[in-house]
Each structure stands twice: as structure tokens, then as C-alpha cells.
Amino acid sequence: MRKALIVWGGWEGHQPKQVAELFCMTLEQEGFEVEVSDTLDAFADREKLLGLDLIIPNWTMGEIAKPLADNVSAAVQAGVGLAGCHGGMCDAFRTNVDWQFMTGGNWVAHPGNNGVSYRVHIVPGSSSIVDGIDDFDVVSEQYYMHVDPAVEVLATTRFPVAPGPHSLNKPIDMPVVWTKRWGVGRVFYNSLGHQANIIEMPVVTELMRRGFLWAAEGKRLVAEQSANGGAVGAAGAYTGMGDSQV
Template sequence: MQKALIVWGGWEGHEPQACARIVEDILIGLGFEVRVEEGVQALGETDLSDLSLLVPIVTMGKMSREMGQTVSKAIASGVGLAGFHGGIGDSFRDCSEFQYIVGGQFVAHPGNVITYDVNITRPDDPVMQGISDFTYTSEQYYLHVDPAIEVLATTTFSGAHDPWTAGTVMPVAWKKRFGAGRVFYSALGHKAAEFDHPQMRRLFTQGAAWAAR
């Protein structure tokens, strides 16, 4: 049986514990043996090499350099990494190695919670099966991204809140490789209730499954 580790903590505004429970249910439904740990200590105390998937949900979290090296080694060896919104997109900012793994970093969400369109750019990709363009209400993440990511979905900024962003096309979801490991990221998921959105939930579920092979 494939093993997954979820670590949760950080900023409470993103409801990390509630999100961890939802992700746990998703992964159990995919057939994983799931371990859930509060805080990042498990990243330094656990042999991560026997995992199929690691899911951090730790907005604004911090990790030591040693933890970063442990995670990097595990992903490079073939452990999958999946995450969403600030859980990995706005976390471990003082660990550049982690940002290198993820492939992007949150920098702004003009207008805060707004309604915007998500456009599927790779409809034939296995991660995107059954998912078509959809409208979404949440924070529209403006990210700094690695040009090597494989973009699966995008959103276009209207400029209604920060006029200089008008027309900017921004990745919403991507996948990438890090050594032998697979990495999946979705910018969606500001609150736990957003997993009730069928397209959002399917996107994360299929992305996590892909990352874990």
C-alpha cells in the first residue's frame, strides 16, 4: 500500500487542520495509508524515503535548513509532493531549496477574495481529465514561477484591483519534475469549504495521484 504523510500547521486563516482532514479523506479514497502530523517536526524526524506522497499544508511555516535538505533528498529520490494554495505556495520562504522544488511562490492576491475564471491549458493531460474551464471564487494568486513548470491551468488578471496586472496570464496549476520526484501544485484552496467545488477537488485529487505515481 502506498504511504502518504500530511503535515499541517502555520497560519490558521487557511484552516490547515480542516484542510488536512479533507486531504486525508481524499487520499484514503485513493487507497493510501495516510499519516497526519501537526507541525513540521515529522519532516526532520521521519525517514521520508518510504513515502509515495508528501502533502505539506503549512502557510507561512518555517523549516530548518536540515529539514529542507531532508525533503529535497526525498523528493529527488522519487517521493511525490502535492500541495495547494498557501500550504506550499506561501510557506518555508526562508528555504530557497523548497521553492526550487515547488516551482513557484505566492507574492500577492489583488482584490483578496474575488470571482475569476480558470482556463484549462492542457486538457489532454492525465491530471486534467474530466476538467473543463470553470469560474471560481477565492483569492486569485499572483505568483513568481519557475519557467520550467508544465502549466496545466491559468487565470487572466482583469486589472480591476491592480491596473498594471491587466491581461497578465498566471498559472493556477502545474506539474514538474524534481530529480526522480513528481511535484503538483494548485493555487486554489483558500478555505476548506473550497474543496466542495467539484472541479477544484478533482484537480487536486488527480494531481496528487499523478505526483504519487
């Protein structure tokens, strides 16, 4: 049975407990054995993390000890999937740039705050994760992010919508959904999900479900490739997070 770990906490305004419960329900419906924790100490056992298929951080504006972040990085580099949404993953630990490097981006602003009406544009043909999903509208925070240029962009939103000091810049398409690799692990992120009601939108629920499955599938593919004699090592693996090279 595939195993997943959801770790929630941090700023209560993002309803981390409620969102974690929704994610748990989605994964259990897909046959995962799910552990849900409200402490970052859940990242303390590196060997346990290496035995998972998927890690879902759902923790906003916190601080993480370097050894704990190193453990997550080591697990993902070895093939464990990493997936999450909104501030729970890419505004989790603002002072940890290594975490931001691993996840693919970090939050910097949401002009207009909550309640902005905007469109999410699917990038056609970008991934099976978005196959058959049409552009859709959402009323929520519109995340402006600093994004790793290495990510594969699956959906975008156009800025500016809400007024602000950014408004006189040229219009830009900001990534909303993306994937990337960290070592041989798969990383999935969706900037939607300010509160549980956004996660409950059918299209967002489906995006998260597909993203979870895609990220977790990487562990099996790595194992199969290794069993067949393929090269699965993370050549040139990033070692900025301590002794996490695998």
C-alpha cells in the same frame, strides 16, 4: 499499500487542519495509508520520508529548519511525490528559496484579497490530470505568483481582474495548476484552496485527487525502471539544500 504524509500548520486563516482532513479523506478513499502531523518534526526522519509515496505540505507562512527542508528535498529527488495547494505549499516558508525552487513558485500577491470572482482556464491536452475538466469560475483569492519557467502549466487565470498598481500592465495568464520534476520525483501544485470550502468544490477536489495520484505514481515508476535496469539517478541533482544529492 501506498503511504502518504500530510503535515499541516502555520497561519490558521487557511484552515490547515480542516484542509488536511479533506486531503486525508481523499487519499484514504484511494487506498493510501495516511499519516497526518501538525509538526514540522515529521520531516526529521529522512529514511522514513524516503519510504513514502507522497508528501503533502499544508503549512503557511512558517519557518523551516534547513535539515528538515533538506530531508524533504532528498525524498522528492529520490522519487517521492510532492503535492499541495494554495499557501500551504507555495507560501509555506517565505525565507527558504530552496523550497520555492523545489515547489515551482511562490506567492507574492492576491489583488482584491478574498472574494474575487475569476475564471480558471484549463490548458487543453496539457496533462491527464485535467482531461475532461472544463474551465470553471471560483470566488476566492486570485493568486499572483512568481513561477519557475520550467513548470508544465495545466491551468491559468487572467490578470488583471481586481484593480491595483498592476492593472496598467498588459493582461497576463497566471499559472494556477502546474507540475514539475525535482530529481526523479513528481511535483504537483494548485493555487486554489484558500479555505476548506474551496477544496470542497467538486472540480477542485477532483484536481487535487488526480494531482495526488499523479505525484505518488512517480515512486512506483522509478522502482519499476530501476528493477528493469533503467537509469533513474537524478543526473546533475541540485545540491543547494545541503547533502541531498541522490
